[in-house]
Amino acid sequence: MTKARNFKKIMLVVSICALFLLGLGMQAFAKLPVVGISTGSSGTSWRTIMINSLEQVGNEYKAAGKIADYKIVNNVVNGDATEQANIIRDFIAQGVDIILVNPNSPTALNGVIKEAQEEGILVVAFDATVTAPDVVNVTLDHYAWHQKNVEWICSTLQKGNLIQIYGLEGHPANIDRMKAASDVLKKYPDIKLIASTSGYWDQTKAKEVASQIIASGQQIDGVITQDGMAYGVLSAFLDAGKLPKVMFGDPGTAFFKEWKRLRDEGAEFKACAQPNPPGIGGTAFRIALQLYNGKKFKPGVLKDNTYFYKVSMFITDENFEEGWELLKDKPDDYLLNEIMSEEEVAALFE
Template sequence: MKRKGTKLIALALVVLLMSMTLLAGCGSSKTDESNGQGDVSNDLPTVGISTGSSGTSWRNIMIDALDEVGKEYLDAGKIANYKIVNNVNNGDATEQANIIRDFISEGVDIILVNPNSPDALNGVIKEAQDAGILVLAFDATVTAPDVVNVTLDHYVWNVKNVDFICKTVGKGTVIQVYGLDGHPANNERIKATEDVLKKYPDIKMIASTSGGWDQTKAKEVTTQIIGSGQQIDGAITQDSMGFGVLSAFQDAGKLPKVMFGDPGTAFFKEWKKLRDAGADFKACAQPNPPGIGGTGFRIALNLYNGMEFKDDVLKDGTYYYEVSSFYTDENFDEAWEMLKDKPDDYLLSEIMPQDKVDELFK
């Protein structure tokens, strides 16, 4: 009887241990469903990234930056995985919302989104937040509550460009080739152009049209404007379109007095040729770093891990990344030194290093 009782106790212990193992295997992968922050010591996050569009040099470099940081974090054991999904229809907010819903159903812990609209994604962002997912917007901003936006101040960025162009023109005409219609960053840049032009009553805007942040399209629309035969003294455009705009002028045997140019190899090569030939041509170039996506990735992971921003970092829920470089004829050689050995589609960029990101937090 004693041996039989011992066997029964041992069997009961085995059953108990098996039950505990099964229960442990059924537990939630998150320890805090209200804010998406898991116990990172035992549970690494999965990251879903919606880029909104792809195919342009700037976008491809941005995607590479996201990939660079994602691989860095994978190798360091800081995340479980990451997934980048690009829109099929560039700039379409409805498609982007569906991509985000796919991320929600897949159970990701962090969603990074380069939004195609400031407010059209608010509903799906709330769905993600209700599911305990941390959402961060980069490059452009959203109006959804409790979302950190990581971006340039696109208004300030373009004020600097347009003011340089207007000061150089003084009196005359300008054209504008802007980015994607309706995109939040583009909206801010157009507003900057309008506000600066109000300060220069002797300058007339004779054409303003979308180049879609694409060199080929920018060249096509600029060619059409030039074909009207009107005098064009200045060309206001944005990154990823400057080379196309300049090419249209060169093909027509004309040059504007001044324009904004891409902070990249292709544009700087042509700019150098014009400088060397003594052409009556000036330009300015200011990076809009494609690496903003990688910077946003770093900030999002810090937030997921429970870190808090210092009191003066955010402005209305947004972190504005500061671009320190601005290139004209005066410091052309500085940029050329960085670009001269790079491929034509290379653009000056930067990703905020991890230690600098950490300095933003308490």
């Protein structure tokens, strides 16, 4: 009897040890990923907030033991796809497990993305899209986003001269937005687009090019622009002692301060603002980790391998106070931002 009891005790100890060793083996198998992030561009307010959002999620995941590490590498030449491809190749050589990329081209990175995938690296694009197979894109529907802005501008103006100051040449998001603007303008024959040029998604550059157009002496009734440039454009008009009747505005503190002042003065000026949350990078980070851990999207979440983040806020003079309440105590370079929570992202998966 005693021998039988001792044998059971020994077997129990052996079983516990085996389970412990198995657990160690499973932990070794479930390798914590290293994440490489290529932002494509930096230096603007929007990009700075985007990078801060990526760092916020990366630090959260490191502290929680969900990733081993992350590294962010910005382009030296903003918007250059060749340099970005070399950054991604460096990530491959370093043996990262996940690559997050804000692509500078929808197609030029497809070759290097394939190289990464052949090494077993998960690649997720954010803010803009790539056409490479088996890459999940996390972005706004930039066509629909800008279509809403330009439709509001044109329907408010009805007739007159518009200028357009757009983002980085060749960038996928800018390409979609330019097409949206072109399609809307076709519906308004009494509105003439008299100038169209790049402001590089930069306030200073946008102010420079707007000042040059204003100095030509042409009548300008409205402005089509994009996030991160409107304050610079409006400043150029104010410096010249002029004012457009209608324009797209930054969803940020600096622009809203001027907008409020013009409203209070009763100026003939109307604007709309729609956030393009810089936190899309942080949202993509969360989605990428779910995919790395083997999770599958629920049916219908993706469209053409893309998750389209939905922006709910659209601000005009009618609901100006809603935006002002969110911005009035923020620094001048602040832009409205949001990152999907871990729970919200988890709800996208089975």
